[in-house]
Amino acid sequence: MALFAAAAIAGAATVAYAQQQEQPRRQQTQPQKPAAKPRPPATTTKPATPPAAARTEALPPSQVGIGTLALQAFMVDPQTSTVMLFKDAEQPMAPSSMSKMMTIYIIFEELAAGRLKLDSRFRVSERARAMGGSRMFVELGSEVTVEDLIKGIIVLSGNDACVVIAEGLSGSEESFAERMTKRGRELGMTKTVFKNSSGWPAEGQYTTARDLAVLAWRTIDDYPKLYRYYSETDWTYNNIRQANRNRLLKITPGTDGLKTGHTEEGGYGQATSALRDGRRLILVVNGLTSMAERAQETSRLMEWGFREFTNTTIFRAGDTVVEAPVWLGAQDKVPLVVGRAVQITAPTGQTVSPRVVARFEGPLPAPLAKGTKVGTAAVTIPDGRIIEYPLEVGADVPRMGVIGRVATMIQHYLFGWLS
Numbered sequence: 401m402a403l404f405a406a407a408a409i410a411g412a413a414t415v416a417y418a419q420q421q422e423q424p425r426r427q428q429t430q431p432q433k434p435a436a437k438p439r440p441p442a443t444t445t446k447p448a449t450p451p452a453a454a455r456t457e458a459l460p461p462s463q464v465g466i467g468t469l470a471l472q473a474f475m476v477d478p479q480t481s482t483v484m485l486f487k488d489a490e491q492p493m494a495p496s497s498m499s500k501m502m503t504i505y506i507i508f509e510e511l512a513a514g515r516l517k518l519d520s521r522f523r524v525s526e527r528a529r530a531m532g533g534s535r536m537f538v539e540l541g542s543e544v545t546v547e548d549l550i551k552g553i554i555v556l557s558g559n560d561a562c563v564v565i566a567e568g569l570s571g572s573e574e575s576f577a578e579r580m581t582k583r584g585r586e587l588g589m590t591k592t593v594f595k596n597s598s599g600w601p602a603e604g605q606y607t608t609a610r611d612l613a614v615l616a617w618r619t620i621d622d623y624p625k626l627y628r629y630y631s632e633t634d635w636t637y638n639n640i641r642q643a644n645r646n647r648l649l650k651i652t653p654g655t656d657g658l659k660t661g662h663t664e665e666g667g668y669g670q671a672t673s674a675l676r677d678g679r680r681l682i683l684v685v686n687g688l689t690s691m692a693e694r695a696q697e698t699s700r701l702m703e704w705g706f707r708e709f710t711n712t713t714i715f716r717a718g719d720t721v722v723e724a725p726v727w728l729g730a731q732d733k734v735p736l737v738v739g740r741a742v743q744i745t746a747p748t749g750q751t752v753s754p755r756v757v758a759r760f761e762g763p764l765p766a767p768l769a770k771g772t773k774v775g776t777a778a779v780t781i782p783d784g785r786i787i788e789y790p791l792e793v794g795a796d797v798p799r800m801g802v803i804g805r806v807a808t809m810i811q812h813y814l815f816g817w818l819s
Contacts, residue, residue: 465484466701470688473486473683474613475681475701476617477680477711479745494605495666497599498670500659501659502580504629506579508623518546520546523568524538525564526540528564533559535558535559536556537638549564555632555635562597589615592611593607610684613671617682648702651699654674669688683698709748712746718738724764725764728765729764734794736758736792744779755780757777758775759777761774
């Protein structure tokens with residue numbers, strides 16, 4: 401999924417219909433069902449406070465969105481791929497402990513594939529036990545379960561836990577780091593190189609705010625059941641209780657992840673995600689000067705994103721975008737629907753009016769099975785972006801009987817030229 405487009409500034413959707421012809425199919429001109437008109441935004445009375453832009457005009461500016469104290473920042477609505485905040489988000493930066501999200505992603509991948517289980521155990525080496533910085537406090541020679549290591553990495557930010565996993569899965573941390581980089585590239589992290597499993601400072605190790613947002617979204621989207629570990633606020637291991645360094649879990653409503661980080665080179669950073677009323681935002685910041693500043697700035701930016709932008713639903717999941725002609729079917733038309741909601745992100749209170757083009761090869765030959773993907777709905781919004789959503793057959797259509805098929809084909813070949 402692309403996470404690059406600038407904020408969309410988009411009334412009701414306009415639906416067009418494009419189909420490619422194949423013999424014996426002929427040009428069809430079909431009326432289309434328009435999308436449901438979006439509801440007008442609710443009117444609310446706001447207190448007399450300065451607008452967000454005025455309150456933040458003294459902050460270092462961003463290329464997209466409001467100013468921020470962060471040196472790098474990236475905020476995206478992953479449902480619509482709309483970027484609301486972009487500040488040097490392609491600039492290389494130290495990943496710090498935010499790189500642990502890649503270690504966790506690989507663990508989740510192994511669990512989903514059945515190659516690991518939560519009660520699988522890995523032995524603690526001297527290298528793991530000797531790690532500095534934030535630790536889980538594993539004991540030399542002990543065997544630790546995968547589930548405990550997951551919590552140790554996410555909640556406690558344990559560098560020692562990362563080494564245990566890296567050595568257990570790949571034999572060495574160096575080999576595991578190569579796997580992290582390779583998998584990251586496959587996910588779309590095109591400007592990231594990992595040198596270790598924990599984000600410990602290392603020459604040649606770098607990432608970008610945009611790449612970390614891609615990783616955050618893939619983690620949430622690919623492993624929703626395992627993602628729950630990111631929302632744990634504290635945990636006790638080896639009789640030592642530690643709090644999750646992600647303060648937004650307690651102070652910013654809807655926050656359910658992900659990971660903080662800090663190095664002398666990169667400053668304080670955080671990859672954050674929050675879900676409110678079915679809408680999710682992902683935010684990555686880096687280059688802040690303290691834990692307190694990180695928590696305050698990240699919370700402020702997240703509140704801004706939810707307050708200043710809203711999503712308008714153009715089509716709900718299962719809504720009909722267009723009716724397509726059917727060739728030799730028991731019915732001559734079938735609805736084509738979208739399998740998931742089609743939404744547009746725009747500044748709060750702004751009307752959106754995207755153009756939707758349904759593309760498929762028609763008429764569609766019967767029989768047709770409900771749910772079969774037969775084309776795309778291309779949504780064009782005023783900033784020039786085109787987002788494509790799969791079009792699915794909305795109902796089963798059996799083939800007509802033999803007599804009906806013969807009559808239809810005779811009619812087509814003898815009289816089709818009159819149509």
